[in-house]
Amino acid sequence: MELIKCPKCGNILSRKDSKCMNCGLDISTIEQSLKENELIMEGRIIDTSKKKKLTIVIIELLAIMILGILYTGLFIPKIIKVSNEAKNKDKIDNCDKYSGTWDYDNNECNYDY
Numbered sequence: 001m002e003l004i005k006c007p008k009c010g011n012i013l014s015r016k017d018s019k020c021m022n023c024g025l026d027i028s029t030i031e032q033s034l035k036e037n038e039l040i041m042e043g044r045i046i047d048t049s050k051k052k053k054l055t056i057v058i059i060e061l062l063a064i065m066i067l068g069i070l071y072t073g074l075f076i077p078k079i080i081k082v083s084n085e086a087k088n089k090d091k092i093d094n095c096d097k098y099s100g101t102w103d104y105d106n107n108e109c110n111y112d113y
Contacts, residue, residue, distance in 0.1 A: 007033040 002015050011022035019026045039045045095102045095109035
């Protein structure tokens with residue numbers, strides 16, 4: 001009596017059984033799956049599930065790269081601009097506080113001494 005392992009659930013069963021008692025997969029499907037796995041291991045056929053997984057991984061990586069480029073291109077310059085405006089506002093406030101005039105062209109404070 002030869003024992004086989006169900007490819008779906010991993011349950012051990014006999015080839016004489018009609019189906020897996022754990023998951024209900026019939027013996028002909030189990031044997032077909034085992035034969036297919038054997039042919040894949042021998043290199044006679046190509047495992048299409050690996051190709052699908054590789055394709056999905058590549059698509060996910062491309063999507064992440066595109067989102068990173070979009071984030072860098074669209075949001076980083078705005079963040080820098082807001083940061084620079086906040087720094088300039090502090091400088092303008094200090095300039096006004098010490099009775100100076102702010103030169104917007106040169107981004108500097110001019111004092112009338």
